[in-house]
Amino acid sequence: MTYYNGKLLMIFVYIIGLLTACDSSERIEVLRNDIHPSRHILVPLAPTFSVEVAGDTLYHQYLHVFKGKDFPLMGLLYVDGKGYRFMGGDSLRIRALAPLAGDSCGWKGKYFFLRPEEGWNKMGYDDSKWQEGSAAFGTEGLWYTTNTIWSAENIYLRRHVTLNKEALDNHKLYIRFLCDDIVTIFCNGDEVVHSNYTNKSVGCRQLPDTIVDKIKEGDNLLAAHCYNISSNALLDYGLYIENKEYIDVDTAFFKSVDIQATQTHYSFQCGDVELQLSFVAPSLLQDQEYMGCPVGFLSYRIVSTDGQQHDVDISFDMDMEWMFDRVKIKESVEKDWRIIQGDSLYVAVKAEDVQSVCKDGRIILTQKNMMRKGADSGVVLLGYEEGEVLQYFGENLPYYWQRNKNANIKEVLRNIGDNYQTLQRKCDETDMYYSQKLSLEKGKIKAEKMFPYYRNFLATRRLSVAPDGELLCYSNIVGRVRDAFDSFPYLMFYERMDWMKGTLKPVFDFCENGHWVKQFPPFDIGFFPIAIHQESVNDYGIEMAANMLMMTLAIVKTDGAFDYAEKHWRHIYQWGNYLEKMVKKQQELMAEQRKDSVKQQETSAVKQIPAAHKEEVKAILGLKAYQELIELQKQR
Known part of the structure; x- marks a missing residue:
């Protein structure tokens, strides 16, 4: 897609957003995606706790969090006294x-x-x-x-x-x-x-x-x-x-699933009522206020399919003790929100609308008489606060969402809760933009991989504020160059220049601060929560240098300016020279191998073609990126 088409598309989405802004309940109709990944992240909260689903439906098994551990959240809708399970396993x-x-x-x-x-x-x-x-x-x-x-x-x-x-x-x-x-x-x-x-x-x-x-x-x-x-x-x-406390409850009829960039929408039929369910990740928005915050939400809405009023209750049964073993559950009401904490997990609901009961280590949240009271919708917020922060060259770094020193997880929950309808509408706008963008690039990118990737990426990353105030983006292995390289095509599609630069910053900082003295970049700079030295036994110098040069070129060309490369030119120059030497050695070696081959096969007229070894190809591609950076530098 050209830059011009992208600008027109963004303007189009912005106009639609303005037209619906006057009504907070109005949702934007987004082009549905017919994709069915084997699993994907529903709500990215933290690398140690992000909610994931396997398959299309929510009720074949419980949702999962870190390393496949069960997230024992059961969802039940009662219509005229009849119960339907739409989420979670069939037993508590x-x-x-x-x-x-x-x-x-x-x-x-x-x-x-x-x-x-x-x-x-x-x-x-x-x-x-x-x-x-x-x-x-x-x-x-x-x-x-x-x-x-x-x-x-x-x-x-x-x-x-x-x-x-x-x-x-x-x-x-x-x-x-x-x-x-x-x-x-x-x-x-x-x-x-x-x-x-x-x-x-x-x-x-x-x-x-x-x-x-x-x-x-x-x-x-x-x-x-x-x-x-x-x-x-x-x-x-x-x-x-x-x-089997809920053994008499039927399974809801699954109607559809729609996986977008920032949301996943589900639809279930429960008797004469349709339940519309959305998992929303506001942390993926470009909005700096919410970017990377460990809070997401589940919004729900009921619609009568026969035009009649019904007695409708919705319940969420969450087993805190199952997740955290012998956990102490705390509950408080703060500014209209009922906030429940178990270990590092926070759940928030509207105090006026939703009742809560603690039973055998479980929290049961119930919104009663939804249609009779005229409240056909609601929200459940999920937040997670990690206990550890990144120790970056001896300094403990705050998470990006904590850059305001007064920020705390409860305040973020209340803020997102108060604005959840507006935020969901912004997510609709974002999803529509990327759906339209993908349709313009049809055939180049597969939606099956692209749409789940955005949430999957953030679910395995943390965002922190570096000592110089810039953004750091890293996984459990901080500054892992190979992971950064694999993520760049996706981040370029999502126009996350901030995350692209944030993934490379640990590597540049490590080299520019004198912690790394080799002629090529490090493979990584350490395991979270301590970043101080490379953990990988092998260096993979050619691959690392080539990857860093290609990623730097991608940032420069996407940014439309050479400032980023200029800032790090000393090490770009060093890595480029290293690749030049390595390519020269490779060419000399191949020349020797060709001579030996000719001596052994004097009667053969077949021309020898060098094997396309991954490292050799990497070296050539990295060197080409370096040469292009030199040309861009001359054009300044």
């Missing part, structure tokens, strides 16, 4: 049949420190010579309460549990456990868990159906062997069953 957090000691007043079991005879893990074994103790078992003075001291290398445990076989029908069973170091757990003699050290997180394994089928009415045995390699020792385990 598991409940205890034989709880961990930490979930109860403790449990008793027989234990032995020496290796027992064969069959110790089965029901018929004689454990009369074993000692009895109370869980948990482990070293005294741990973070977890231990009631029986275990100081030997091994411990063997037998725990009897009484079960009602009929109550287990059509339910999944789970073993939950804590161990330090290596544990093997058995159910009636069959191995069900083998795990290494669980740290402070509770491990969980589902029992296979073949094991569940062997469970007997009445007395059953959970046996365990734990081996302590060194230092502290700990063992606790229990049996749990899935919670």
Whole structure:
């Protein structure tokens, strides 16, 4: 797309925005995208907590956050007394049949420190010579309460549990456990868990159906062997069953999904009511006030499809304890917003419209009588505050959204909540702009990759303020040049010149401040939260130099000015000279290889063609970018 067409398109979108600005409830109709990625980010909050969905629908399983961990948020719509599940898995957090000691007043079991005879893990074994103790078992003075001291290398445990076989029908069973170091757990003699050290997180394994089928009415045995390699020792385990509190609720009828750059829209039919649901990421807007802020929201709207009034309630059931284990939940009402905090996660709803109930570590938010009260829409805000900040050459840097020292996560939640309809309209305008832009470049860029990428990118990045006041954009590996290079085509499409420069700034700073003295750029400058030295063992000098030169050229040509390259010219010149030397060496080597080949095949008239090795190609492309930068410098 040409610059001229882009300007016309932006003006067109701006005019539409003005026409709808007078009515905050008016939404812009955006061209729908028929794309179906296997997974994509719904709300980018932080690299350690961004909400992701697998597939098209929301109700086949729970949403996910960091590294596939469940985000146990269930959505339910009640229409004239009938319930419909439109989001989340079909069961809630598991409940205890034989709880961990930490979930109860403790449990008793027989234990032995020496290796027992064969069959110790089965029901018929004689454990009369074993000692009895109370869980948990482990070293005294741990973070977890231990009631029986275990100081030997091994411990063997037998725990009897009484079960009602009929109550287990059509339910999944789970073993939950804590161990330090290596544990093997058995159910009636069959191995069900083998795990290494669980740290402070509770491990969980589902029992296979073949094991569940062997469970007997009445007395059953959970046996365990734990081996302590060194230092502290700990063992606790229990049996749990899935919670089907909402078993009588039907699944909503999925109608459509529409994935845009900054939003994903869903539509569900629930009886005679249509539910329209949108996940919105205002942090992707060019607006400096919200850029990169760890807050997003879920907006919803109901529409009667038969023209009649209905009794409609909407509920969101979020299990804080499932996400954060033994979490303390805090709730406050601040300037019309009910704000609920569990660990580092914040949830905000309109205090006047939405009721909240805390139940067994779950937060249940309910907006009642929506149609009867004339309130056919609402919003749930999600925020996440990371505890660590980037230590950048010895200085702790604030996040970009915290550049105003008075900013805090609750203030950002309230601000976005008060303006959520306006922000969603701005997201509509942004989505329409990029949809139109993509249609003009049809065939060059695939929507399947492009639209999910914008949120996926921010979900893996942090934005901070550098000591000189400029923007830093980085992933868990700070200044990783290869990742930056892969992201540039997408960032150029989204016209994120600020993020492009922000991804290269750590590399330039690292070199220009004297922390890196080699003739080529570093591969990275460290793992978050400390950026002080390259973590990669290999340098990949040619690739890094070529990537940095090509990315610098992209910024200069997109910016339409040479100032950026001029600012960093000393190292651009250095990297360009390095590539010139490397290309010359490569050409000399290939010349020698051709001579050897001719000697070996004197009768052959076939011309030798050098192999297109990735590093050789990179070197040539990087050198061409450097030569073009020299020409642009001369034209100034």
